Amino acid sequence: MTLPAIQTRGLTRFYGRTVGVESLDLDVEPGEIFGFLGPNGAGKTTTMRLLLDLIRPTRGEARLFGRPTHDPEVRSRIGYLPGELVLDARMTGRRTLEFLELLGGTGASEETRRRREELCERLVLTSADLGRRVRQYSRGMKQKLGLAAAFQHDPELLVLDEPTTGLDPLMREVVFELLADAGKRGATVFHSSHVLSEVDRTCTRVGILRDGRLAALLRVDELRQASARRVVIHFSGEVPVGELVLPGVEVVEREGSRVVLKMTGDPERLLAVLARHPVRHLTFPEPGLEEAFAEYYRGDE
Amino acid sequence: MIRALLSRNLRLHGVLLGSIWAGVFLFEVFLVWVAAQIDMGPGLRVLLEQLVPAEVREAFFAQLGMASFSGALSFGFQHPFVLVGVIAFVIVVATVPTSERESGLADLLLARPVPRRSYVLAVGLLILVGAVLFPLGLLAGATVGLALVEVSREPSWTRYAGATLSMVTLLMAVGGYSLFFGCTARRRGIAAARAAGVTLVFYWLDFLGDYWGSLQSLQWLSPFYYFDPARAAVGSGISARDSLVLLAVWVLFTVLALIAYQRQDL
Numbered sequence: 167m168t169l170p171a172i173q174t175r176g177l178t179r180f181y182g183r184t185v186g187v188e189s190l191d192l193d194v195e196p197g198e199i200f201g202f203l204g205p206n207g208a209g210k211t212t213t214m215r216l217l218l219d220l221i222r223p224t225r226g227e228a229r230l231f232g233r234p235t236h237d238p239e240v241r242s243r244i245g246y247l248p249g250e251l252v253l254d255a256r257m258t259g260r261r262t263l264e265f266l267e268l269l270g271g272t273g274a275s276e277e278t279r280r281r282r283e284e285l286c287e288r289l290v291l292t293s294a295d296l297g298r299r300v301r302q303y304s305r306g307m308k309q310k311l312g313l314a315a316a317f318q319h320d321p322e323l324l325v326l327d328e329p330t331t332g333l334d335p336l337m338r339e340v341v342f343e344l345l346a347d348a349g350k351r352g353a354t355v356f357h358s359s360h361v362l363s364e365v366d367r368t369c370t371r372v373g374i375l376r377d378g379r380l381a382a383l384l385r386v387d388e389l390r391q392a393s394a395r396r397v398v399i400h401f402s403g404e405v406p407v408g409e410l411v412l413p414g415v416e417v418v419e420r421e422g423s424r425v426v427l428k429m430t431g432d433p434e435r436l437l438a439v440l441a442r443h444p445v446r447h448l449t450f451p452e453p454g455l456e457e458a459f460a461e462y463y464r465g466d467e
Numbered sequence: 468m469i470r471a472l473l474s475r476n477l478r479l480h481g482v483l484l485g486s487i488w489a490g491v492f493l494f495e496v497f498l499v500w501v502a503a504q505i506d507m508g509p510g511l512r513v514l515l516e517q518l519v520p521a522e523v524r525e526a527f528f529a530q531l532g533m534a535s536f537s538g539a540l541s542f543g544f545q546h547p548f549v550l551v552g553v554i555a556f557v558i559v560v561a562t563v564p565t566s567e568r569e570s571g572l573a574d575l576l577l578a579r580p581v582p583r584r585s586y587v588l589a590v591g592l593l594i595l596v597g598a599v600l601f602p603l604g605l606l607a608g609a610t611v612g613l614a615l616v617e618v619s620r621e622p623s624w625t626r627y628a629g630a631t632l633s634m635v636t637l638l639m640a641v642g643g644y645s646l647f648f649g650c651t652a653r654r655r656g657i658a659a660a661r662a663a664g665v666t667l668v669f670y671w672l673d674f675l676g677d678y679w680g681s682l683q684s685l686q687w688l689s690p691f692y693y694f695d696p697a698r699a700a701v702g703s704g705i706s707a708r709d710s711l712v713l714l715a716v717w718v719l720f721t722v723l724a725l726i727a728y729q730r731q732d733l
Contacts, residue, residue, distance in 0.1 A: 215574070215733075218574075218577075218578045219577075220573075220574055220577060220578065220732070220733045221732040221733065222730075222732060238580035238581070238582055239580065240580075241578065241579065241580040242579075242580035244578065246574075246575070246578040246579075248571065248574045248575060248578075250571055251571075251575070252570050252571035252572045252574070252575065253572070253575070254479070254572060256479055257475075265471065265475055266575070266576075266579060268468075268471040269468060269471060269472075269576065269579035269580070269581050270579055270580060312575075315575075325578075
């Protein structure tokens with residue numbers, strides 16, 4: 167029987183009277199790319215820090231690969247990127263990576279060095295960048311270095327707290343590729359995000375946290391079905407309001423030839439209507455996470 | 468792993484360590500030169516007896532042990548500037564765990580397979596390095612100074628080995644309780660203030676206890692009570708009991724620091 171990469175049972179952490187996370191029961195299977203969603207303060211970071219034994223639970227327990235989280239052996243199999251990444255500003259980028267590798271206890275190997283070089287190349291961290299002290303790095307550069315540190319020892323489990331924070335769109339693509347590659351080689355990825363589209367692209371399953379509790383645990387396609395998408399349409403002529411009354415479509419705003427719709431489910435019928443009318447401009451703004459949650463909860467009720 | 472952490476700590480604090488070491492070394496060389504210049508022999512003892520009241524002599528010069536060439540050189544081991552410099556280093560290093568927890572760097576380091584005790588021990592080892600190197604710097608300064616100046620009755624550098632050992636044990640004791648504060652406080656400023664404050668209280672407790680009866684009964688609480696480099700320098704050796712007490716303080720607080728850091732949240 168394969169043990170879950172991550173298993174929590176009744177995992178609870180209070181900060182005084184404030185709930186960090188409460189009664190969290192979660193199983194993440196090996197090889198799974200799991201997205202952990204929730205607004206700020208929902209308990210994502212608390213859960214990750216509990217998984218890494220950086221803080222201790224008030225109740226319940228967490229296990230990684232069937233072993234307690236404080237077991238150094240199990241932590242040697244983890245790559246971690248904190249949400250608020252802090253690196254030693256006095257070290258160079260290269261020295262930071264080498265030092266964090268040394269702390270893995272495996273010693274520097276030729277394979278590690280090669281993997282590190284390849285990672286740095288993909289993350290566009292040049293030799294000159296790596297030779298500079300971290301204090302000279304921008305926010306994005308630090309994030310790239312943190313990602314390289316998390317991936318460099320080829321971990322079986324990646325715990326990444328908002329890994330794309332501070333990165334430009336091109337670099338985000340690289341991160342998505344790295345996550346996909348990790349998944350292909352069988353690694354488990356547990357990452358948090360605020361951005362629904364990121365989860366959509368990378369994850370197989372998501373957990374939604376709200377006020378420290380697991381509000382939902384579902385596949386990404388289920389979340390997609392549940393979450394409403396906004397559609398902004400600029401018609402060349404009159405808005406065919408009557409024809410827009412469709413199942414799963416709601417007109418939320420109308421101003422002149424512009425109309426904003428909220429749509430759940432299959433867009434086929436709406437597209438058929440739009441095909442019959444001259445449309446000047448059509449956009450699908452990314453729904454905010456709160457909006458997705460609201461829709462999901464509404465559907466749930 | 469401890470080696471990797473220690474070598475990082477050494478690299479990050481190397482300049483401070485080297486600067487303080489050079490400072491105490493040069494200070495001791497200077498002290499030898501000054502002592503030779505004013506011919507710290509019986510002449511000074513007579514001068515001091517005439518100029519300085521007996522109770523002050525007793526309090527400040529440890530039964531006039533320091534009013535000799537050998538005694539004067541031991542002054543370097545307990546000069547306030549020297550003590551402030553070396554104890555400041557100890558406190559700076561001992562509060563690294565709080566500093567790295569406060570900044571968030573500890574998250575990254577301890578998410579690796581690093582046992583917390585190894586992390587704390589690596590800090591403790593750097594304190595030990597400082598606790599050994601600084602007194603050795605003073606010893607080296609005394610040795611070099613004695614080789615450079617001409618004095619009528621040149622004492623052997625070995626006379627200062629006892630003073631060196633006495634200072635090593637004092638710094639270990641201070642390092643022990645400073646590490647405890649460094650592993651339990653939430654902020655580095657608080658940890659450093661606690662360690663510095665307690666050290667200052669201990670220093671004055673021992674100092675004032677020498678001629679203030681009501682404090683005399685509490686002197687034993689101060690690590691400085693067990694620190695007497697002048698006695699060692701004038702040839703009386705060092706007390707094994709004093710060294711053992713200071714070593715026990717170091718062991719006790721280092722163990723408490725390890726337990727506290729092991730149990731708490733980062």
